Amino acid sequence: xxxxxxxxxxxxxxxxxxxxxxxxxxxxxxxxxxxxxxxxxxxxxxxxxxxxxxxxxxxxxxxxxxxxxxxxxxxxxxxxxxxxxxxxxxxxxxxxxxxxxxxx
Numbered sequence: 566x567x568x569x570x571x572x573x574x575x576x577x578x579x580x581x582x583x584x585x586x587x588x589x590x591x592x593x594x595x596x597x598x599x600x601x602x603x604x605x606x607x608x609x610x611x612x613x614x615x616x617x618x619x620x621x622x623x624x625x626x627x628x629x630x631x632x633x634x635x636x637x638x639x640x641x642x643x644x645x646x647x648x649x650x651x652x653x654x655x656x657x658x659x660x661x662x663x664x665x666x667x668x669x
Contacts, residue, residue: 572653577605584597586619
């Protein structure tokens, strides 16, 4: 099975919200495909289509939904590229900032 893997090694007591963006072939806009909430120390795998590139970022908890459209307040860490089979390790905390490292 093809999947993106996440491990939350942050020292933050709050959940980290990770947004997975899927680039659009038809436009320059990326679509927020899924938001994953992880407790500190949690591990999560998300099934995906093979050979599709995703961008992954941590977001502030300010997420609003208006008419089915999700608006993200701000990215808490720069987005990184991922493909199936890779694992993203989240470190840091909300006060000093987060970091996402991808391996695999």
